[in-house]
Amino acid sequence: MLRYTLMRLGIFAGCLVVVWGLVYSGLAPRGLGDSNGLWVVLLALLISAPISFVVLRKERDRASERIVQRVDRVKANLEANRKQEDDVDDAARAQGTVS
Incomplete structure (x- = not known):
């Protein structure tokens, strides 16, 4: 179970780095006002969930x-x-x- 959890966290961390890069390079939309950090985390969660479902x-x-x-x-x-x-x-x- 620990292995699965660590693998899932690794996929999320990878997605977080990619989304952060896309948002700060301007290729993905920024959040509203000061919500940019929350936007990046939520978008990374949204992307990592189906990837984890298939890959793991x-x-x-x-x-x-x-x-x-x-x-x-x-x-x-x-x-x-x-x-x-x-x-x-x-x-x-x-x-x-x-x-």
Whole structure:
């Protein structure tokens, strides 16, 4: 997941540099008044999102698989704990010690 995040940030940083260069060279429109910095960041976000979606598809799928594996492992551990508690409770009920 960290690798995917760093790759996504790298694409955004690259887009930010390109957009900043285009805006300050006059090839892209400037923002209104003092909003130029915000304009550059928003435009870079808008451009980097679809690029990341296409370019990082395989990495995103790998990260998703790792997350699913972790969730499944946690679910299995919770179920094992629940079964263990149920077994102890059933044994106590069979002996008549639970009120």
